[in-house]
Amino acid sequence: MLQSATLKFLKDLKKNNNKPWFDKNRKVYEAAKADFAGFIQQVIIEHSKKDPSIKNLQAKDCMFRINRDIRFSKDKSPYKTNFGASINAKGKSAWDNAGYYFHLEPGQCFAGGGIYMPPADALKKVRQEIDYNFADFKKIIGSKKFKPVYGDLDKSKEFLLSRVPKGYEPDNPAAEYLRLKSYIAMVKISDADLTSKNLVKKIVDAFEALRPLLSFINHSLQ
Secondary structure (H helix, E strand, O other): OOOHHHHHHHHHHHHOOOHHHHHHOHHHHHHHHHHHHHHHHHHHHHHOOOOHHHOOOOHHHHEOOOEOOOOOOOOOOOEOOOEEEEEOOOOOOOOOOOEEEEEEOOOOEEEEEEEOOOOHHHHHHHHHHHHHOHHHHHHHHOOOOHHHHHOOOOOOHHHEOOOOOOOOOOOOOOHHHHOEOOEEEEEEEOHHHHOOOOHHHHHHHHHHHHHHHHHHHHHHHO
16 A cells, blocks of 8 residues: 555645755655655565566666656656656566556556557567467457456557558458557556555556566567
């Protein structure tokens, strides 16, 4: 579970996204960051019993900085209003390996993972694997573990080509998945769940439901 003070800090930060306020509340931030890190480490420890590839990860190496990169952004707010952690065997910034993700933001929290906007050569490999082994892919995303948790992959407009990529016919049985530019699945987490004693189990169960999809993607990238 996470402490209610951690959620309060993020809510307050959203209302006061400026350096003077942040500096004044730095000790509160450090406590919230430590609480989040402790939670992520618990998740790693528990889920590594099922997925040994993450057993040597440390929470601090999975967490993203709270400072925003504002160099090319019209929004000059200096801080993110969330804590995020990418639990990936190859590191949080890996583009050639699918992994797990947890996003902590009051009212907008979610868990899940996959591979996000991979470069063209990696994306080509994933699409080829789906095309060659579509029956296996369908079994994974239609399984009794995956479907009740995630429903389907995220097919938001930002992740979807307007047509099937070059080299594939429009009537390909896997067309709707070949059009994807990212292969991710997410489940929303309620604010009430965040302070529940069952939070670690809930996230670990969600990650376990996702694990076969990650294995499928990572096999295609080998």
